[in-house]
Amino acid sequence: MEGNTGFFLLWSFVTSGMLTLFLLSMLIYWQSKQRVFLFYGLYNIFLFVYLATKIPYFFDEIYTQYITSRYGAFNYYIQIIYNSFLFLFYTEFLNFKKYFTGFNRFIIKYLWIQFFIASLLFIYSAISAKPNIFHDIYIFGFMPIITTITAYGLYISFKIPNKRRYFIIVGVLFYYFFGYIAIYKSSGIDYQPPPLTYYYIGIILESIIFMIGLGYWVKVLYLEKIKSQNNIIEQQIEKQRLKEAYQLELETKLSKQKKELKETLKKSESDRLQSITAAFEKEITLLKLESLRSQMNPHFIFNALNSIKVYFIENEKEKAIYYLNKFSKLIRKILESSRADSITLEEELDILKLYMSIENLRFQKKIDFTINIAPEVNVATIKTPALILQPFIENALWHGLSLQTENKEIEILVTNEKDIVKISIRDNGMGREMALERKSKKKYNKESLGLKFVNERLENFNKKNETKYSFKIIDLYDDKKNPTGTLIEFLLQ
Numbered sequence: 001m002e003g004n005t006g007f008f009l010l011w012s013f014v015t016s017g018m019l020t021l022f023l024l025s026m027l028i029y030w031q032s033k034q035r036v037f038l039f040y041g042l043y044n045i046f047l048f049v050y051l052a053t054k055i056p057y058f059f060d061e062i063y064t065q066y067i068t069s070r071y072g073a074f075n076y077y078i079q080i081i082y083n084s085f086l087f088l089f090y091t092e093f094l095n096f097k098k099y100f101t102g103f104n105r106f107i108i109k110y111l112w113i114q115f116f117i118a119s120l121l122f123i124y125s126a127i128s129a130k131p132n133i134f135h136d137i138y139i140f141g142f143m144p145i146i147t148t149i150t151a152y153g154l155y156i157s158f159k160i161p162n163k164r165r166y167f168i169i170v171g172v173l174f175y176y177f178f179g180y181i182a183i184y185k186s187s188g189i190d191y192q193p194p195p196l197t198y199y200y201i202g203i204i205l206e207s208i209i210f211m212i213g214l215g216y217w218v219k220v221l222y223l224e225k226i227k228s229q230n231n232i233i234e235q236q237i238e239k240q241r242l243k244e245a246y247q248l249e250l251e252t253k254l255s256k257q258k259k260e261l262k263e264t265l266k267k268s269e270s271d272r273l274q275s276i277t278a279a280f281e282k283e284i285t286l287l288k289l290e291s292l293r294s295q296m297n298p299h300f301i302f303n304a305l306n307s308i309k310v311y312f313i314e315n316e317k318e319k320a321i322y323y324l325n326k327f328s329k330l331i332r333k334i335l336e337s338s339r340a341d342s343i344t345l346e347e348e349l350d351i352l353k354l355y356m357s358i359e360n361l362r363f364q365k366k367i368d369f370t371i372n373i374a375p376e377v378n379v380a381t382i383k384t385p386a387l388i389l390q391p392f393i394e395n396a397l398w399h400g401l402s403l404q405t406e407n408k409e410i411e412i413l414v415t416n417e418k419d420i421v422k423i424s425i426r427d428n429g430m431g432r433e434m435a436l437e438r439k440s441k442k443k444y445n446k447e448s449l450g451l452k453f454v455n456e457r458l459e460n461f462n463k464k465n466e467t468k469y470s471f472k473i474i475d476l477y478d479d480k481k482n483p484t485g486t487l488i489e490f491l492l493q
Contacts, residue, residue: 400429
């Protein structure tokens with residue numbers, strides 16, 4: 001066949017390009033599982049096989065023998081195969097399955113039927129040694145049909161609402177334009193330059209445009225992925241905003257209730273007082289639910305509000321306002337601390353003071369609660385998880401001191417030993433052993449999760465802040481082994 005140096009270099013460039021595009025497409029398909037790269041890779045490898053039979057080193061006699069032999073039909077059979085994969089690449093790249101479902105189904109069926117018929121013809125031609133039969137069917141059957149389907153596909157591609165259609169339209173036009181020039185030139189006498197030169201030019205231009213189009217397609221997929229991730233982030237931010245807005249709304253409601261109570265007391269309107277009291281009854285239900293977030297026992301909020309209500313009923317307005325102020329301040333501090341990962345030890349102790357002042361309503365101020373801080377400890381700089389000490393104070397009240405009639409004591413001592421801050425919480429209650437014994441006699445025992453939650457929160461706090469906070473519980477006994485209370489020791493290091 002053609003043997004000039006320029007034509008050989010052009011053939012070498014095109015075939016090596018087809019092989020390179022095949023390997024690159026398969027690698028991208030293996031990573032992304034996008035079928036568009038699979039179809040484009042298979043088109044390139046079968047086109048490479050077809051061009052391999054056109055190697056310029058073949059002499060005209062050898063090529064003529066190949067074309068006229070019983071296997072000469074392979075020259076047209078391989079063209080049907082790589083053109084089929086090229087068409088599959090078009091439909092996948094343009095997403096015909098989404099925009100033109102019926103036409104896409106028709107294409108798939110047609111390509112399967114075409115492959116089946118072409119396979120039978122190839123086998124028949126090889127057995128009968130009549131390759132001209134396949135040649136005639138290819139020229140007068142396959143070529144007109146696939147050209148007509150391609151023209152219709154290009155026409156409806158203009159309706160696709162994205163820029164990808166332009167890459168296919170321009171690439172296909174170049175491919176078919178130079179392909180038909182090659183067919184036209186091969187039917188003449190003048191073979192300079194060789195007819196396949198035009199086909200190679202069409203393949204080069206088509207490949208450049210398609211690779212640019214695939215790059216654009218990958219870019220669009222990447223931008224869509226980024227957009228999806230941003231949407232998820234925005235949704236999370238919106239959820240956090242709604243959560244904070246809900247917390248603020250609760251705080252605002254409590255402040256509004258306080259203001260309305262003060263106005264009611266000034267006007268001395270009994271009916272107004274009754275309506276506010278009824279509103280407080282409803283608010284108790286809401287506060288029970290919010291107590292999970294504030295980490296307070298719902299019984300505390302219920303009892304505190306009921307104690308304040310008693311003052312209203314007994315017309316002790318000054319005491320009611322005094323304890324209502326303390327209660328609202330305590331709730332505000334709890335809500336504020338729930339928004340932060342940690343608070344200072346000073347803030348933690350202030351919350352406990354407010355908590356005990358409210359609880360003392362129930363115990364009629366019979367609990368001697370003291371906090372002693374060593375001079376060398378700066379509680380304003382020490383960070384702790386919010387309300388980490390409260391469960392132990394609550395246990396001391398409910399299980400250690402609740403049945404004790406007098407001399408009820410809870411002491412908190414903050415010291416510094418060898419650069420380790422120690423918080424000691426001591427009560428003089430009945431002790432854990434007796435409390436467990438009394439609890440076992442009850443018909444219904446509720447599982448206590450307080451210590452489990454404290455352990456989990458300390459573990460998370462230690463991991464996040466690289467600290468070694470820990471605590472231990474010590475049962476206290478006198479010389480006769482009688483229980484004298486409980487001691488909790490927190491080590492902050």
